[in-house]
Amino acid sequence: MGFFHTVWTIARKDLVIESRSRELAYTTLFFAVSVVLVFSFSFVVEGVALTDAAAGILWVSIAFAGTLALGRTFERERQSDTLKAVLLSPVERPAIYIGKLVGVLLLMLVVEAVITPVVGLLFQAPIDRAPLLLVGLLVTGTLGFAAVGTLFAAMLIRAQSRDVLLPVLLYPITIPLVIAGVRGTAAIFAAEPNLAVAQAWLAMLVFFDAVFLTLALWVFGPVMGE
Amino acid sequence: MKSFGFCVLLFVAGITPPMLAQQPAASQPPTPTNEFVPLSEAAPREVLPATPLVFYAYGFVWVALLGYVFTIWRRMARVERDLADVQRRLKDGGGGR
Amino acid sequence: MQNRSILVPVLLCAAAVMFFRAPFMIDAAPYESTMGLIQRIFYFHVPSAMVMFLSALVCGVASAVYLAKRSPHADAVAVSAAEMVVVFGLIVLVTGPLWARKAWGVWWQWDARLTSALVLWLIFVSYLLLRRFAGAGSEMVAAAVGVFGMANVPFVYWSVNVWRTIHPNTNVVASLIPEMRVPLYWGTAAFLLLYIALLLTRMRLEASRMQLEAAYAEIED
Numbered sequence A: 001m002g003f004f005h006t007v008w009t010i011a012r013k014d015l016v017i018e019s020r021s022r023e024l025a026y027t028t029l030f031f032a033v034s035v036v037l038v039f040s041f042s043f044v045v046e047g048v049a050l051t052d053a054a055a056g057i058l059w060v061s062i063a064f065a066g067t068l069a070l071g072r073t074f075e076r077e078r079q080s081d082t083l084k085a086v087l088l089s090p091v092e093r094p095a096i097y098i099g100k101l102v103g104v105l106l107l108m109l110v111v112e113a114v115i116t117p118v119v120g121l122l123f124q125a126p127i128d129r130a131p132l133l134l135v136g137l138l139v140t141g142t143l144g145f146a147a148v149g150t151l152f153a154a155m156l157i158r159a160q161s162r163d164v165l166l167p168v169l170l171y172p173i174t175i176p177l178v179i180a181g182v183r184g185t186a187a188i189f190a191a192e193p194n195l196a197v198a199q200a201w202l203a204m205l206v207f208f209d210a211v212f213l214t215l216a217l218w219v220f221g222p223v224m225g226e
Numbered sequence B: 001m002k003s004f005g006f007c008v009l010l011f012v013a014g015i016t017p018p019m020l021a022q023q024p025a026a027s028q029p030p031t032p033t034n035e036f037v038p039l040s041e042a043a044p045r046e047v048l049p050a051t052p053l054v055f056y057a058y059g060f061v062w063v064a065l066l067g068y069v070f071t072i073w074r075r076m077a078r079v080e081r082d083l084a085d086v087q088r089r090l091k092d093g094g095g096g097r
Numbered sequence C: 001m002q003n004r005s006i007l008v009p010v011l012l013c014a015a016a017v018m019f020f021r022a023p024f025m026i027d028a029a030p031y032e033s034t035m036g037l038i039q040r041i042f043y044f045h046v047p048s049a050m051v052m053f054l055s056a057l058v059c060g061v062a063s064a065v066y067l068a069k070r071s072p073h074a075d076a077v078a079v080s081a082a083e084m085v086v087v088f089g090l091i092v093l094v095t096g097p098l099w100a101r102k103a104w105g106v107w108w109q110w111d112a113r114l115t116s117a118l119v120l121w122l123i124f125v126s127y128l129l130l131r132r133f134a135g136a137g138s139e140m141v142a143a144a145v146g147v148f149g150m151a152n153v154p155f156v157y158w159s160v161n162v163w164r165t166i167h168p169n170t171n172v173v174a175s176l177i178p179e180m181r182v183p184l185y186w187g188t189a190a191f192l193l194l195y196i197a198l199l200l201t202r203m204r205l206e207a208s209r210m211q212l213e214a215a216y217a218e219i220e221d
Helices: A001-020 A023-043 A054-078 A082-088 A093-123 A131-158 A160-171 A175-189 A196-226 B002-020 B051-094 C007-028 C036-069 C072-102 C112-133 C140-162 C178-219
Strands: none
Touching: A001 A023, A001 A093, A023 A054, A023 A093, A054 A082, A054 A093, A054 A131, A054 A160, A054 A175, A082 A093, A093 A131, A093 A196, A131 A160, A131 A175, A131 A196, A131 C140, A160 A175, A160 C112, A160 C140, A175 A196, A175 C112, A175 C140, A196 C036, A196 C140, B051 C036, B051 C072, B051 C178, C036 C072, C036 C112, C036 C140, C036 C178, C072 C112, C072 C140, C072 C178, C112 C140
């Protein structure tokens, strides 16, 4: 089976399962919106949000919702033992990884498509000021987060305490990603926007994604092997 | 027990010089420094007590390192005890398998 | 793998002697003008930070070797080095704020070096939590975390560094006068010796553990 064919098969399987029950989409979406609201109550004082609060809250919600989505996606695999079956089949390991990654990435992007306008609404954040740049930041940031997260979630599938260990492992490693995302988004949302700074952060995100995606592809095979 | 006493002695010996060191007559403005300038070339200013902080820092280094060595020592003792136990059981039950 | 070599005691004695001599050398060094006495912390804060980063590198490399070859020796090095990162990192993160309190007036500033050290420390604490609580087969997962942790160091540093920093810059060491440079190098050498001695000792513990596991496996036959 060709590389891209494998990727497409695995991703499509996840999408089909998801489209039937829509369990992950609804629950993750609702969770993300709840997180945004909870944070708003903490950071809005007398009707005025703290500066940069919108950017920070957006990215924190993405991180939390992403962790939930990752946990749930692989919990499904674990319950039916399907991952082991896929690993035993004669397909390239990296293709399996990318297939799962595509599924998680799409789910997270759908969630972001909803909560970004919500954040814009609640905090009067100018999400239409530099739409391409904002989308670029969100996509690259989510890609990096999903890349590392998919790897770790897959690795932890057979570990004990995997529910709490996933965020424990994931958050410290994705800190540079969150910093870049928040600072870049804040540079766009600020009263005096600095698009050059946002572009610099975008460049760092691209670099981060390249490095960690490559690392994950290299590591996935040996770690999942028996 | 002996090594513990030696450690305590080293600790005491280690912390005495900083404690006895003189307090300088320099102040602490929160400006970034790019290089070190010896005190003799700076104008005299007033001071806040720094000795306790240095003492705590130095003391903490010792506590952390000795504490870590102690945890290794304890884990080692436990592993060696378990190992001796298992080896004894192997020897006893080794004949009739 | 009973390692009764003389190396560890020798290293420990050498390090102990150096640490004993160090306070006198530090005391003899001249005071720095703006910071005065509190700057003394520099003589063991900086070597600890160097050892911490060195150990993170060692752990990353050992993890990569373990991923490629599954050598138990590489795994022993990786877990020992990770513990070293946490211990020396703790020293950096405690002595740093103590210094900062006096020099800058606040316990913590979100500046590049200290924050990067904190993030790196967190990564390796998560490494140890993983090894402790994930159960069987966690060595491989931990090795991946080790590799990612090491690869993350430049990113963490760069991203945090773009914020304004009041931490002394790197050219500080080059601009030191000899009277200050000598105690610093002495301290660094002492910490390095200590690091190697501790690493070897920790690896000996790991070797004993592997022996124990082999014995358990044998007894179950």
